[in-house]
Amino acid sequence: MKIGLTGLPKSGKTTIYNALTGNSGVTDKYIQAHHEAHIGVVEVMDERVTRLSEMYKPKKTIYAHLEYSDFPALFTTHAEDMSANALLSEVKTMEGFVLVLRCFEDSEMDELYGKADPLSDLQKFEDEMLLQDMIIAEKRLEKIELSYKRGIKTPALQLEEKALHHIVKALQEGTPIRKLELGTDEEKSVRGFQFMSQKPILALLNCSEDNYKQVDDILAQIRTKGYLAEAIAGRFEEELSRMEPEDAAVFMEDMGIRESVRDRLTHLCYELMGYLSFFTVGEDEVRAWTIQKGDNAVTAAGKIHSDLARGFIRAECFNYNDLMAHGSEKALREKGLFKLEGKEYTVKDGDILSIRFNV
Numbered sequence: 001m002k003i004g005l006t007g008l009p010k011s012g013k014t015t016i017y018n019a020l021t022g023n024s025g026v027t028d029k030y031i032q033a034h035h036e037a038h039i040g041v042v043e044v045m046d047e048r049v050t051r052l053s054e055m056y057k058p059k060k061t062i063y064a065h066l067e068y069s070d071f072p073a074l075f076t077t078h079a080e081d082m083s084a085n086a087l088l089s090e091v092k093t094m095e096g097f098v099l100v101l102r103c104f105e106d107s108e109m110d111e112l113y114g115k116a117d118p119l120s121d122l123q124k125f126e127d128e129m130l131l132q133d134m135i136i137a138e139k140r141l142e143k144i145e146l147s148y149k150r151g152i153k154t155p156a157l158q159l160e161e162k163a164l165h166h167i168v169k170a171l172q173e174g175t176p177i178r179k180l181e182l183g184t185d186e187e188k189s190v191r192g193f194q195f196m197s198q199k200p201i202l203a204l205l206n207c208s209e210d211n212y213k214q215v216d217d218i219l220a221q222i223r224t225k226g227y228l229a230e231a232i233a234g235r236f237e238e239e240l241s242r243m244e245p246e247d248a249a250v251f252m253e254d255m256g257i258r259e260s261v262r263d264r265l266t267h268l269c270y271e272l273m274g275y276l277s278f279f280t281v282g283e284d285e286v287r288a289w290t291i292q293k294g295d296n297a298v299t300a301a302g303k304i305h306s307d308l309a310r311g312f313i314r315a316e317c318f319n320y321n322d323l324m325a326h327g328s329e330k331a332l333r334e335k336g337l338f339k340l341e342g343k344e345y346t347v348k349d350g351d352i353l354s355i356r357f358n359v
């Protein structure tokens, strides 16, 4: 599960990345401090995994992971210098974006980069993404036109052309692709382009300790536009992440922060992406896996191993909540809560699966 931290220059991406991962990416007020992405992995703390592990006493317990990539500022002249294409193609492999918006006051930075204006920065970033997508879509349409002229007019090309026209029209109107209702076939025909404005965005206001609690108004305005939005005090969180846990707890209480920044961001990313967790249990291993809402049993099996998807026969399935309510797998069998599900079964959050397969 790959999430990209993106945003305009100096919004505090690396600061937040450090707070999340405990790493020490270089941050700087003046210069572009890094030209490559920092990549860090964060464990998804899920109490259910802990409880399953207590029950099954496996040799290994494995929590789910989120991978964060902290990108240098996109859409800047710097980015053009340093093979913007390579950077953009890496950005495009992300499943979703945390768009960091500068919302702290700093007189020097205000002078250098203008006063913080998160709403306008959000719009700027969207516009740049629309432009990028437009360039790609139009180039591809020209190529398709050329193929038609050469007498190549397959149904696949025609479908792609239809989808691209649909997309270009939306982009011209200023609508990001994520808001378009593409048909399943249309969506498939353009998936390979990994359009930026198609990816889900979490707007994250990077605030100072002082204004962190006073941005409800801005958050409300961003949410009205249809974004998931939240505020954090980036540098404060970075400092917290470097403290001993007991000390950090005191400061967190002072600020009225209940959960670590990791856990907060994890919940938000799950909400943003529609992620949910299923589990596998046994003597060897208790493990959490991440899929998306609506994924079926075969997709879930494929997360574990491609052979399991290829040779899928059935999924033995029961749910975490039922297991906790009734105490054992045996009790679940007696109550009829231990089920055999087929390929089309839509996996639910907290399902515990065992895949029967044959390859």
Ligand SMILES: Nc1nc2c(ncn2[C@@H]2O[C@H](COP(=O)(O)OP(=O)(O)OP(=O)(O)O)[C@@H](O)[C@H]2O)c(=O)[nH]1
Residues within 6 Å of the ligand: 007, 008, 009, 010, 011, 012, 013, 014, 015, 016, 026, 027, 028, 029, 031, 032, 033, 034, 071, 072, 073, 104, 105, 106, 206, 207, 208, 209, 233, 234, 235, 236
């Ligand atoms: N006052 C204040 N400064 C902050 C905050 N967050 C980040 N900064 C400062 O802003 C500067 C830029 O922060 P970075 O985290 O490097 O920003 P960035 O978005 O990664 O920057 P680029 O990668 O160069 O685009 C650093 O000097 C940070 O210390 C904050 O919440 N308050």
Ligand SMILES: [Mg+2]
Residues within 6 Å of the ligand: 013, 014, 015, 026, 027, 033, 034, 070, 071, 072, 073
């Ligand atoms: Mg940075």
